[in-house]
Amino acid sequence: MSTTKRPMEGVRILDLAGISGANGTRLLAALGAEVIVAEPPTGHTMRSWAPFVPGGSAPEGSLWWAYFAQGKKSVVVADLDELRALAATCDVVVEDAGVGVLDEVAASMGPEVVWISVTPFGRTGPRAHWKGSELVGWASSGLLHTFGFPDRPPVMPATPIQFGQHVLALDVALSAQLALRVRRRTGRGQRVDLSLQEALLFVGPETGAPLFLDDLVPRSRPGNRRAVSRPFGLYPCADGFVSVVVLQPAHWRAMAEWIRDVTGEDSLLEEAFFDIAVRWEAAEFVDAMTEAVTTSMNKLDLFIEGQRRGIPITPVNTVADLRNDPHLEAAGFWRSHEVHGTDGVVGPGAPFRVSADWWSFSRAPLLGEHTDVVLGPLRG
């Protein structure tokens, strides 16, 4: 298999985007594409993002850069003309400069170039020029409204991760692949118009307008237990929290038996409690009994024992828990990476497994590391 062409080999991508494209172009690079990041002389914005390697700083210390620029090349272009010349050698250009900012450069490209514009709200419509952020994206998707406790402001999911930007970045990779597929047939590239608002609308059918119009049930933020039945949500344990989602009768029987085994309380095995509406009526009691089980153990033991009993339960994991998780360890998920000159730093491996030899992740580039080799031929 090693002689087989890598799936994205031969595709040259110019990456002018920030975090909104970073993970997508990282994955395309790992699949064999040549990804060139054009940076300002001061470095890409992500180079200044904490956390840094111990004692490190911008431009060669950011752990965001070390991870999300894996496998890419870095060039520092002299001016807009050189950027235009470089773009013209590429199959795909990805940018998030804002509506209109690079339109002149885009218009000067040959018809075969795929030009992907990433913006907060899209290139058309009355909000095309509105400014965005991760938080603004969640607010505009209807999702933010559904997260958090009722007595506090809405709160976005997994704020430190920038989850929405990564969903958007996947859309960058997917639309590049789709547009290249069209080009193979028609010979023509095209403009792709991606927005954070729509990337997140796609993630939210559960809280979207079609569901609401159909049942008129408002879905506002419930805290960390949902107002559907019990147990449903997060429960404290000896070393943090676990998530328990019990809806099906078989799952409830297993849960009620576990409660009986730990507490001696067997009334929850009565027929009435198999009705999810009855458990919701008796939420306080069901929660107290559930907590009697969960607080007696730590999260990993609850996970393994609960699942052994046939109960949908999972630990609320921290990064430390994940790094020490027995399944990820046994799966060989973790890989050894070079991070700003230090070999052997453990990081996540490929996002999925494949029977062919697709993935190859290599270190992130130094600022301007590939300027000469990439731009030399253009400079003559």
Next chain:
Amino acid sequence: MGHTDANRVRALDGVRVVELSIAIAAPSVARTLAFHGAEVLKIEARSNPDVARLFGSAWARVPEFLEVFTDTSPYVPEMSAGKLSVGLELKHPEALAALHRIIATADVFITNYSTPAVRGLGLGYDEMRAIKPDIVYVALPGFGSDESLPYYPFLAWGPNQAPLVGMDELTGYADQEPAGVASIAPPDYLAGKHGMLAVLTALEHRESSGEGVFVDLSQFETTVSLLGPFIYDYELTGNVVGRDGNRDPRQAPQGCYPCTGDDRWVALSITDDAAWTAFAAVCGEAWAADGRFTTLAGRVAAHDELDGLIGTWTARHDAAELAAWLQEAGVAAHPVLDHAGLLGDDQIRAREWYAVRGGGRFELDLFGREPLRLTETPGDVDRAGPSMGQDTRDVLARVAGLGDAEIDAMIDSGAAFAETAPGRVLQRPYHRYIDVITRVDRGGRA
């Protein structure tokens, strides 16, 4: 709109996909493939319906709608717009044989059934490859397909996955227990995006090598793969990243601030010093001119204080008006939209995010489009979600090559089923107002 144009080009024209799946992750992959022109055959069983069908609709929980209940869920168009529904009970040998004939013509097989379930049906990768050597086989079971791994047999339920992969711990305020993200299932959709990446990459791979592939996609791994910087940080320093509400150390202040009305909020991000200056000018309050707030470090240090001051100011204003003023000045702000707000949102309307199509159980049905906007070859579908078994006869004849008598026999024996109550067309509760509500192009064969 190009959706009725016979000459339209879509990226995945000519690609045939067979989907055997439940709820979200795998259906969301096939949904996107359908939008971009793939022919998606969703194999469905009455003996084991997709959860998205079992939800039905609240108003349909009465005898009058019993025969069509599994067609009524609004998740059906959201998850299956543009797909063909093929009713096959795969425990019947004739049904399995028909599926094998379909697979022999297919490019892609997608499933998120558990590995024992697909193997039990005789639909593992080895069996598939024997029928179609270059099949692209994408499996998305909760914990992967490797039975030697510890969590392989564990239950993976949508709302339980986000906590497992680290999202819940990082959601909420630092001074409070985690808020979690149980109202949606982000890891499902993220897995779907990666499933799509797998399919598109596999089609490239097949193009150059002539070979298919087996893809084993675990939601656990796809989502944890986003945690790279924080895993490195833990490895290098022992630091364990925690939650901090809506705050971002790179842009402050940032948060949701109360506005007039019940539970109305404006989301605000001061993305740089110039944005603060612009904000202070719009706000016009004396405190906004405080020199401490002109730098990021100063604003970060005073974040609690700023939250109080800003919230006192915003509470006197309407969220939508405030967001518009701030955006006019170049400040990132937006009302926190609820469900009704999505329908009234000018941008969502202008970009026609919501589509209205007929062709399934409903005269007209409503669903969200799809974010991969290729401007020259846009994705689109002619039909909303299919009723269960709506396309059984068509697919068994056209794709599996069976004759009418064979198909009738399969339906009589229970090996296959067609839709219930053919010709019974329903209307959504909001049917009469659908154009007023959405102001969207109706299109398609409606």
